[in-house]
Amino acid sequence: MNAVLVASNRGPVSFTLSEGGELTMRRGGGGLVSGLSGVVKQMDVLWVCAALSDGDRSAVRLAPGGRLDRAGYDTGPLRMLDIPPATFHRAYNAVANSTLWFVNHLLYDTPNKPHFDGRFRREWESYQSYNAAFALALAEQAGPGARVMIQDYHLTLAPAMLRGERPDVRIAHFSHTPWAPPEYFALLPDDVGIEVLSGILGADHAGFLTERWAAAFMDCCEVVLGARVDRARRTVVHQGRTTKIGVHGLGVDGEALWARALEPDVESHMAALRQRVGGCRLIVRIDRTELSKNIVRGLLSYREFLAQHPEWHGRVVHLAFAYPSRHDLPEYREYTAAVQRCAKEIEDDYATEDWDPLILNVHDDYPRSLAAYRMADVLLVNPIRDGMNLVAKEGPILSPRSALVLSREAGAAAELGRDAILVNPYDVSGTARALHEGLTMPEEERARRGERLREAATALPPAAWFSQQLDALDG
Ligand code: G6P
Numbered sequence: 001m002n003a004v005l006v007a008s009n010r011g012p013v014s015f016t017l018s019e020g021g022e023l024t025m026r027r028g029g030g031g032l033v034s035g036l037s038g039v040v041k042q043m044d045v046l047w048v049c050a051a052l053s054d055g056d057r058s059a060v061r062l063a064p065g066g067r068l069d070r071a072g073y074d075t076g077p078l079r080m081l082d083i084p085p086a087t088f089h090r091a092y093n094a095v096a097n098s099t100l101w102f103v104n105h106l107l108y109d110t111p112n113k114p115h116f117d118g119r120f121r122r123e124w125e126s127y128q129s130y131n132a133a134f135a136l137a138l139a140e141q142a143g144p145g146a147r148v149m150i151q152d153y154h155l156t157l158a159p160a161m162l163r164g165e166r167p168d169v170r171i172a173h174f175s176h177t178p179w180a181p182p183e184y185f186a187l188l189p190d191d192v193g194i195e196v197l198s199g200i201l202g203a204d205h206a207g208f209l210t211e212r213w214a215a216a217f218m219d220c221c222e223v224v225l226g227a228r229v230d231r232a233r234r235t236v237v238h239q240g241r242t243t244k245i246g247v248h249g250l251g252v253d254g255e256a257l258w259a260r261a262l263e264p265d266v267e268s269h270m271a272a273l274r275q276r277v278g279g280c281r282l283i284v285r286i287d288r289t290e291l292s293k294n295i296v297r298g299l300l301s302y303r304e305f306l307a308q309h310p311e312w313h314g315r316v317v318h319l320a321f322a323y324p325s326r327h328d329l330p331e332y333r334e335y336t337a338a339v340q341r342c343a344k345e346i347e348d349d350y351a352t353e354d355w356d357p358l359i360l361n362v363h364d365d366y367p368r369s370l371a372a373y374r375m376a377d378v379l380l381v382n383p384i385r386d387g388m389n390l391v392a393k394e395g396p397i398l399s400p401r402s403a404l405v406l407s408r409e410a411g412a413a414a415e416l417g418r419d420a421i422l423v424n425p426y427d428v429s430g431t432a433r434a435l436h437e438g439l440t441m442p443e444e445e446r447a448r449r450g451e452r453l454r455e456a457a458t459a460l461p462p463a464a465w466f467s468q469q470l471d472a473l474d475g
Pocket of ligand 1: 009010032152176177325326387
């Protein structure tokens with residue numbers, strides 16, 4: 001039995017099964033996991049997550065009661081749920097990543113998609129069972145009056161389900177993504193939209209990264225559920241229960257980030273990169289290759305910048321890190337191919353014998369990303385829409401003299417907008433102008449803005465972010 005529990009789809013570690021049947025453990029990736037890992041381990045919180053791979057499933061089967069910490073792994077208290085692979089696939093890929101993620105990031109190409117048909121119904125049922133498996137495990141592991149912190153769009157139904165099983169526990173839900181406005185949320189079949197909203201409202205506290213996403217959620221509750229919303233007090237009353245709405249803008253632990261960024265592997269990547277780009281200035285982007293990250297328009301902006309500013313030819317290099325993500329989904333595979341095609345066109349148009357205008361890296365490499373942050377002159381972060389975007393916060397911490405070109409649709413714009421160069425992510429020409437502005441911004445002004453960006457980025461590091469929510473749950 002535990003007093004504080006966290007639940008999320010992806011956990012802090014994952015396992016790989018070798019051909020010889022040996023298991024090796026790796027740290028998990030993604031914004032949510034990197035934010036929570038340190039905090040959870042320090043506070044002795046039980047983390048409940050899903051087994052994502054065959055390696056994870058094998059590890060779970062060997063662990064007593066699915067508790068991996070008891071099997072001697074150095075994971076912190078951890079229980080992984082062995083959900084049947086087909087159910088997991090439909091819940092994670094079809095509903096969470098292809099439906100709810102698309103709705104909240106406004107990604108549908110509506111003349112063709114979405115279409116909610118019989119197949120979707122089966123996927124939706126899997127999403128319900130996946131959430132029920134979490135609710136059951138949490139109900140089993142939570143001590144009397146425990147606080148349970150449920151994370152993200154994979155687990156929107158779990159709060160109400162857990163409430164049904166264990167009315168004594170205090171439940172928080174946190175959305176790490178944006179939230180759609182009601183007219184876009186209405187794309188979901190009515191019963192699905194209602195279930196998602198009332199699922200989250202099973203929590204005592206529903207947290208969001210910015211005021212804007214919290215407001216959109218409250219709007220949906222009012223329009224779709226007819227719930228009573230008090231915007232001033234930030235409460236939603238639905239079926240006689242009150243849920244408090246909170247805004248907690250996750251930030252970065254600057255000291256921990258610097259400690260990692262000063263390690264020798266990062267230094268040697270810096271030396272190698274410096275050798276490769278010579279004295280050129282650097283425009284850097286670092287993303288997982290997700291449709292919402294808008295990498296293609298970012299590359300088109302760089303191309304337009306090169307077309308309009310021949311004086312920069314031979315003097316600037318764009319380092320674009322586009323790491324693999326969610327390759328089970330065809331849209332993601334196609335998007336990765338589009339990124340590579342666009343990069344190739346830029347190479348073909350502009351590369352010379354002694355100047356490579358663009359370096360595209362599609363392989364995951366954390367120390368190399370840290371090296372790029374440290375060397376950036378301009379950091380480009382131009383998502384179509386993003387819950388927060390921690391790259392926009394990590395960059396200014398590691399590169400105090402870089403200029404930040406930031407999409408106004410990223411949650412981070414609410415905190416960093418004053419000192420970043422804000423862009424409309426669809427406006428390729430506007431973004432090209434912003435890149436030029438970033439490169440030519442006077443040194444002093446960059447330093448002044450950089451200082452304030454750093455302050456804002458470190459204002460609410462993960463440990464404080466987490467305790468703020470625990471406190472809100474007590475209040
Ligand atoms: C990003 C989002 C998180 C989400 C995670 C899932 O980091 O900000 O909200 O939980 O992606 O990524 P995954 O690789 O697990 O699908």
